[in-house]
Amino acid sequence: MKISVIGTGYVGLTVGTCLAETGNDVVCVDKDQEVVDELSEGKLTFHEPALDDLLERNVAEERLTFTTDLEKAVNFGEIIYITVGTPSDGDGSADISAVLEVASSIGRTMEEPKIVVNKSTVPVGTADEVRSTIAGETDEEFHVVSNPEFLKEGNAVDDFMKPDRIVVGTEGEKVRKTLEDLYEPFVRTTGNPILFMDNRSAEMVKYAANTMLASRVSLMNELANLSEKLGADIENVRRGIGYDHRIGTHFIFAGTGYGGSCFPKDVRALISLGKEKDTEMKMAKAIHQVNETQKGILADKIVQYLDGDMTDKKVAVWGLSFKPGTDDMRNAPSINLIEKLIEGRAEVVAHDPVAIDTAREELPEEVVFNEDQYKTLQGAHALAVVTEWKKFRNPNFDRMKEFMEDPAIFDGRNIYDPAKLNNLGFYYEGIGRG
Ligand SMILES: NC(=O)c1ccc[n+]([C@@H]2O[C@H](COP(=O)([O-])OP(=O)(O)OC[C@H]3O[C@@H](n4cnc5c(N)ncnc54)[C@H](O)[C@@H]3O)[C@@H](O)[C@H]2O)c1
Structure with missing residues (x-):
């Protein structure tokens, strides 16, 4: 054709x-x-x-x-x-x-x-x-x-x-x-x-699908934040619910919130469609609000760890794109994190396997980029892992420690084992890991 x-x-x-x-x-x-x-x-x-x-x-x-x-x-x-x-x-x-x-x-x-x-x-x-x-x-x-x-x-x-x-x-x-x-x-x-x-149902399917998926992410993030305060580990909770066939394993990972060009805009568009038709989309509103808060969570943890004063403190960031496999920076949680760190006067050095060029256009000009994941850590007082690229999953921790001024890891995707990192001498915080 x-x-x-x-x-x-x-x-x-x-x-x-x-x-x-x-x-x-x-x-x-x-x-x-x-x-x-x-x-x-x-x-x-x-x-x-x-x-x-x-x-x-x-x-x-x-x-x-x-x-x-x-x-x-x-x-x-x-x-x-x-x-x-x-x-x-x-x-x-x-x-x-x-x-x-x-x-x-x-x-x-x-x-x-x-x-x-x-x-x-x-x-x-x-x-x-x-x-x-x-x-x-x-x-x-x-x-x-x-x-x-x-x-x-x-x-x-x-x-x-x-x-x-x-x-x-x-x-x-x-x-x-x-x-x-x-x-x-x-x-x-x-x-x-x-x-x-019919046309209208087909159009609605897309918003329903994205809002449904976004709802799972936001609910898991809310459960993670409570688990952390209660001394539970959201990773155990995730495994415990994921084997339930009614729930399944997809889109139940806690983290720094969803980003990208679709979920944030489509959830908001659905809320807006509801408003037009005098139908308050209470769930969709909550999904969006939870996500907005979640995007700031990693920065809050780092600020608190550094006692609120980030002057002369260097924070390394691994992963900039809104998810692995793309260089798309639209609504990436890394943007919220880095803007907060820069506002707090931290020095930010960032690495991403493919998104450095697109990130340059989105991030504050103070950000320094490094093509090498380990050299990004040189002199760092903390590392924030934001995007779950495969190569970040099993890094050489000894090498990381050599580069870092202070071996502290803030794991926005819960990819590391807290006990293992503590044994290796790292300070570790994930999302929802009480
Ligand atoms: N990106 C995704 O993962 C994804 C998935 C499913 C659906 N969608 C939807 O698909 C649509 C496109 O998304 P995208 O991510 O590909 O967008 P995009 O911004 O990557 O691409 C849009 C392209 O359209 C071009 N364009 C805009 N106006 C034009 C015009 N008048 N004539 C010719 N070209 C024009 C732009 O130059 C751009 O290259 C959106 O509605 C999005 O919500 C996106």
């Missing part, structure tokens, strides 16, 4: 590349010329495991091309994906102006019937807005499909190639058949379902 994808961020590029990998001819559009130039050479513009090889191959085999020319792209694909950003507005609602701008351009430029698939995460009812926006510009036939994306950064290719389920909101029978054909290769081996439903 001939496909156009508008927006080549984490979602759009994954979608475009994976659809090209299954034999489709794909044109991706972005408004950023630099991004388009790099991608046209088969070079990835952000860190995402496995996407680089796929991109290079599909560009080389000429199934995947990039352009800034929206008109050309609109008239190329029989299916047009919208994968632009929908960031939080000041009041927490989702800003869908980029989606509507693209919809309007599609309407203005299309010269034959199209299927417009919205993959951006959008408030319930947006498909109707997209529909009326396009209809305001053209008399050609078109269909609007709501097809939320569930990929995780750091595992995007695998998630897209082997989804647990595919959710498609559409009313048209013919459109349903087209999308079934397009997505069949992705469910062929697993037998996982393609779930067809």
Whole structure:
């Protein structure tokens, strides 16, 4: 099939590349010329495991091309994906102006019937807005499909190639058949379902999924903070509940709060949707509030350990991206931590395996970056571990001690064994480990 994808961020590029990998001819559009130039050479513009090889191959085999020319792209694909950003507005609602701008351009430029698939995460009812926006510009036939994306950064290719389920909101029978054909290769081996439903339910599924997952994180963090005060260890509690099949093991890790471009914005967007409909989203509000507090917890522990005075104190930070496997810094808990430390006049030296370049744009200019995880510790009075990159799991503790002025570890992901670290002569604090 001939496909156009508008927006080549984490979602759009994954979608475009994976659809090209299954034999489709794909044109991706972005408004950023630099991004388009790099991608046209088969070079990835952000860190995402496995996407680089796929991109290079599909560009080389000429199934995947990039352009800034929206008109050309609109008239190329029989299916047009919208994968632009929908960031939080000041009041927490989702800003869908980029989606509507693209919809309007599609309407203005299309010269034959199209299927417009919205993959951006959008408030319930947006498909109707997209529909009326396009209809305001053209008399050609078109269909609007709501097809939320569930990929995780750091595992995007695998998630897209082997989804647990595919959710498609559409009313048209013919459109349903087209999308079934397009997505069949992705469910062929697993037998996982393609779930067809109405547009509004499909849009709601995405917010429900993210809020559900975020709720588990916030509840575990709340339980962790209480466990700490009661002398219980949240890691034992986690194991104790995780074997319960009704609960399961996913998303029950205590830590420094969730970040990224999705959970924080989608929980807030749901709260805002509730407000619009006079339905207070009490749970969603609590999830958000707990998370906001949690993002400050590691900094509070370090400030307290250093007796409130961080002048002339050096704090090392391991891990900056909002989670391992990505260089995405959007809403990363490391930002809250580092801003608090800098406010308290600490000297901050930070290391991340892939996110130093993106972090530089987000963090205060006082932060010093080091490409070497051990040299980051030189002269440090404390180490904060914020992102659970694999290489931080089993470091050389003797070497760490040699570098550190004061061997104190603040483990924001509970990856170390407190007893082991105490035996090795470290001061240790995790999250919720009484
Ligand atoms: N990142 C994720 O893990 C993830 C997962 C599922 C769903 N989503 C949703 O998918 C959407 C996209 O997310 P993302 O993380 O890929 O965003 P992103 O910010 O990484 O990428 C968006 C891209 O769209 C481009 N763009 C914006 N307006 C444009 C226009 N008018 N024409 C052409 N290009 C334009 C931008 O230049 C950018 O490259 C959001 O709604 C997000 O909530 C994201």
